[in-house]
Amino acid sequence: MAEPLRIGIAGLGTVGSAVVRVVTEKRTELARQCGREIVVTGVSARDTTRNRGLDLSDAAWFADPVDLAANADIDVFVELIGGDEGPARGSVEGALKASRHVVTANKALLAKHGLGLAEFAESRGVLLNYEAAVAGGIPVIKTLREALAGNTVNRVFGILNGTCNYILTRMEAEGLSFEACLKDAQRLGYAEADPTFDIEGHDTAHKLSLLTSLAFGTRIAADEVYLEGISNITQADIRAAAELGYRIKLLGVAQRTESGIEQRVHPTMVPTASVIAQVHGVTNAVAIETDILGELLLSGPGAGGNATASAVIGDIADIAKSRPGFQHGPVFGRPVKELTPYKRATMRSHEGGYFIRLSVHDRVGVFASVAKRMADNQISLESIVQHASDGDDATRKTVVLVTHETTEAAVRKAVDGITSDGHLTDKPQVIRIERAG
Amino acid sequence: MAEPLRIGIAGLGTVGSAVVRVVTEKRTELARQCGREIVVTGVSARDTTRNRGLDLSDAAWFADPVDLAANADIDVFVELIGGDEGPARGSVEGALKASRHVVTANKALLAKHGLGLAEFAESRGVLLNYEAAVAGGIPVIKTLREALAGNTVNRVFGILNGTCNYILTRMEAEGLSFEACLKDAQRLGYAEADPTFDIEGHDTAHKLSLLTSLAFGTRIAADEVYLEGISNITQADIRAAAELGYRIKLLGVAQRTESGIEQRVHPTMVPTASVIAQVHGVTNAVAIETDILGELLLSGPGAGGNATASAVIGDIADIAKSRPGFQHGPVFGRPVKELTPYKRATMRSHEGGYFIRLSVHDRVGVFASVAKRMADNQISLESIVQHASDGDDATRKTVVLVTHETTEAAVRKAVDGITSDGHLTDKPQVIRIERAG
Structure with missing residues (x-):
């Protein structure tokens, strides 16, 4: 068996802790699947004293994730800090420049700086994997980046934010107001104290911008997403929708049109009998329409420590199966320099x-x-x-x-x-x- | 850019022709995604005179697929002949022994000889890819083999046969008898003249046996699938099911239980409001339940030339992105020698x-x-x-x-x-x- 793959994890919150736990508990099985062991050799977290119940016996602690990222004793840097600047950006850039593979769940970072980071990765011949950044545990990045080679995508759309789908599901099922459902979502930990980022569609827009780039081979354009949130959806809308055979979902939609590519996030009526209409609660779903395959739908847990950790570990395993000298597929499906400019279709059309x-x-x-x-x-x-x-x-x-x-x-x-x-x-x-x- | 990847295609029926067409039409885009061109350098088909409207200018013709498989001018052998013995088996074995990568859509061959073929592939360090063998264009092999690393699967189930789902969908929608719907399916080309293999569940069993091995790390045991087909489903069943909030689907189910692993194919009642109940017509769907991720569902076209070609091309592209010397993940998720014996749970339990x-x-x-x-x-x-x-x-x-x-x-x-x-x-x-x- 080959040398173990050494990983450094920055951020030991819910997701980071779940990654460490699974990598430890499933060590033998992962080695069987990857042909080598996966070992956590470095960690970085703000609170170094908290007992997380994790076996970190093989891991060195780093106060600064940027130091961990450049450390010679890791092969893969796993960024689970969050935020589109500061230590997240600094450490991911540092890791790539030091020719370390990177795995991240950070959609905001990628939506803002993804192209630059991908250029670093491609020039160093390392992998930048980010399955967990979109739709949690659903393997939509792998599907777009690998499985659909040769397909021309015409439309990709999905339920990409569990908070919004939870609120809309409860509004419909129980006849409650938006405000009441939001309050419950906050109580249950499905929504932040300041829920704006989720309910106004910004989180969906970040994720959608990554799917758009993968689907259409265009440069990421997260600032050009048309945005409407769900805060003005009322019981009157939900009841009228039901009467007419529709259900309301917050969708992110990217679509090829004659005048350019639409990227839009807004409350949407979908037929009650459609598959995506049955996607309830915090579950996410992504539909992909192509010329060759036709329509594919993936649904599953879009958030939560374990579901996100599952995607992170899938990304790590892909790296473990690769070997030095292997030339990887491009980060956004095509080499960054061959991504075409994003041409926005106006909403009016x-x-x-x-x-x-x-x-x-x-x-x-x-x-x-x-x-x-x-x-x-x-x-x-x-x-x-x-x-x-x-x-x-x-x-x-x-x-x-x-x-x-x-x-x-x-x-x-x-x-x-x-x-x-x-x-x-x-x-x-x-x-x-x-x-x- | 690296040297082109040279592929030899055996079988130029609906799927084979679609693969040649897409590889030709999308040559530039595929090269962009894979970092090298994909070129069809050899073909083999029974009828060498028929005009299929394909550009085969770079391809040498081979009367015998076994000769094509061993030819020095191909890197990848694509088997689209069908059948679990004869030229399909001979050519795939020949290709692997000659250290060629293999892509196949042949579930019957893999269900019967998959372990032996995987051993050849693993010992030669080549890939044996078979995404198209299960659920057509749905990337379920990739998901189980790669994305779900570290997950322990508890149950995998799905609608794996488009013919049966088409018949059941029409029986429910139009109140027609099984016999009438079967006849229509035959007329439309969704069912064979001898439909036994589909409607009695054998096709589903082949596919299920591959999913079982990938999901549970067990040796393929296609002969140990409990089988019931759909030919005895009546309108009385469908109406009673609807009244009680259920819909009837032919499912393949593999499930971990205390006494072993269940592999069963039979008509099944699923709740009408479930996602899988909305999977209509020839569409396929697979649900996977794991300890870490939770429940994932994939649905999409399960058959047809283009959908199957999409999966074949995804497999070829994965090989194109790899490079000589790269050590691949094992064919059935774990190395053949580490797959555990299949322990059958009795149906009575x-x-x-x-x-x-x-x-x-x-x-x-x-x-x-x-x-x-x-x-x-x-x-x-x-x-x-x-x-x-x-x-x-x-x-x-x-x-x-x-x-x-x-x-x-x-x-x-x-x-x-x-x-x-x-x-x-x-x-x-x-x-x-x-x-x-």
């Missing part, structure tokens, strides 16, 4: 169906006026439903429209027109519909 | 819920007698429904029982007892229920 919920004054002619605005913008309707409004206010009604395929520009123009007609009692709600199998 | 549909004479005491047989065998019931029987026969009734978790032995004893009581007008129908998320 987005084509699809739309769900539009309007709260209107209950007076003669409103319905006709709404219908005329749609017709004036060449929007054809799949259904139009008028309801008594929520609550006891007899002076208001709710109108729910579902459009056939149209454009974002047409919908915005129609809704602006309806607003200016003065019939609305509330802000109009517009939710995009996404095809899903 | 299988634990789970059961759906039991009985056609009984409509006379006093039948219901009580059925209930007593269940109680006598310590089977507790989740539900018991009595129906007027199908058709106009007022002298018969249908009783549908759904049990809580019990054992196969208890169910068989109870059903034997009911049968011997003389109340049944027809053969009893017993369908196992499978937990699914």
Whole structure:
């Protein structure tokens, strides 16, 4: 058997501790699979005194992860610190420059500095693996980077944030408000004290930007993701969606169009009978559509110490099976210098169906006026439903429209027109519909 | 850029032709991803005159695939002939003995001779890749062999045969008989003229035996799969299942139990709201449950020229990215000599819920007698429904029982007892229920 693979782990939180535990407990089995042992020879964590119940007998402690990254006694640097600057960036850069392989779960770092880091890795002939950075334990990076070679991807979309999916699932199942579900998610540790990063879609956007690059061979463009969060989704939306055969999910979608590539994160109506609509709670899912294979769907745990550790260990095992002198596949599927510039498709040119919920004054002619605005913008309707409004206010009604395929520009123009007609009692709600199998 | 990777393809049917077409059309993109070109330098097919519309200008023709396999001008031998003996076996063995990498889609060959072939591959330090052999384009081999390193699998199950899933989907959607749907499947090319191999579960068993070995680190034991096909599933079963919140799927299930490993292929009730229940038509799906990751589900096209070619090309690309001298991961996840013997769990010890549909004479005491047989065998019931029987026969009734978790032995004893009581007008129908998320 070959020499053991020596790994240094920076960050001993939930994920880091789980990685150490599994590598220790499964040492024999991992050696059987990889042809060599995997040994933790170095660790770095802020709190050096806490008893984590881990066997760190083979590991040297480093106060500074940057020192660990450059240490001669490690072959692989595992970054589980988090953050897109500071010690995370410094240590990953240091490790790559010192020709160490790197495994990271850090989507924010990769979304911001991934291309530069990939160039370091490719120039040194080392691996930069990041399966855990997107959709937790689901092997979507491996699938896009390796399994789908030769496929041209047309669309990739998914439920990439467990916090949002947990909230939407509970809102639907229990009829609770967004606020109540968010509070529960925070109590259970599924949401941060400041939940903005998750619920406004930033976390999904980071992950989506990595999938986009892998899927389309384009340079990472995390700042160019169209963003809408879930904080304005109400019970009225969820109930109307259910009535019409839809379920609301926060999706990240990247799609090839004639005018460029769409990257968008927004609440989305998916058919209730689709596979992705059955993805509940903190589970994640990614669908990939290609010219050769067709449509592939992967679903599984998107977060949590063990699920994330599973992806990290898969990445480490891939390195353990490789040997010095092996030339690896490129970090983002193609060499960085061959990634094409990202050409953003404008949201106004987005084509699809739309769900539009309007709260209107209950007076003669409103319905006709709404219908005329749609017709004036060449929007054809799949259904139009008028309801008594929520609550006891007899002076208001709710109108729910579902459009056939149209454009974002047409919908915005129609809704602006309806607003200016003065019939609305509330802000109009517009939710995009996404095809899903 | 490195020297091109030279591949020889034996078999130019639907899959082989699709592989040649994609490798030709995507030559530039594949080179970008793999760091070298992939060139078809040899082919072998029975019909050498047929115009397949393929660019084979770089390829030498071989009458005998065994000659192609040993030819010095190929690095990778791609076997798409089929069959578990004859030229398929001969050429794959020949290629491995000549230290050529092998890619194959041949589940029958691997189910029967996989261990011997893997030993050849491991002793020569070449790759034997077979992603296309299980679940078509779904990257389940890669997931089990690479991504889930360090995970202990507890259960793997899936819809592994598109023909059966197509028939069951149509039976449910359109209320048609098994025979009518089979005939349509044959007309559409989804089923063979002799459909036995698919509908009686043999194809699923071959694929399952490969998943079992990868999942549990055991030696392949395709002959030890418990088998029940779908030919005795009726509309009465499908309707009763729907009423009770279940859908019927032909599943292959491999599961670790206290008494050994279960490998079973049979019609199965899965909850209608589960993800796997939404997998329709010829689509395949595989669920994997592990100690670290939790539950992962992959679904996608399980057959067809392009989907299968996608998996074959992914396998070829993995080889293209490797370099001489690289020591690969073992063929079945662990080196053949470290795979443990397969210890079969008897079906009688299988634990789970059961759906039991009985056609009984409509006379006093039948219901009580059925209930007593269940109680006598310590089977507790989740539900018991009595129906007027199908058709106009007022002298018969249908009783549908759904049990809580019990054992196969208890169910068989109870059903034997009911049968011997003389109340049944027809053969009893017993369908196992499978937990699914």
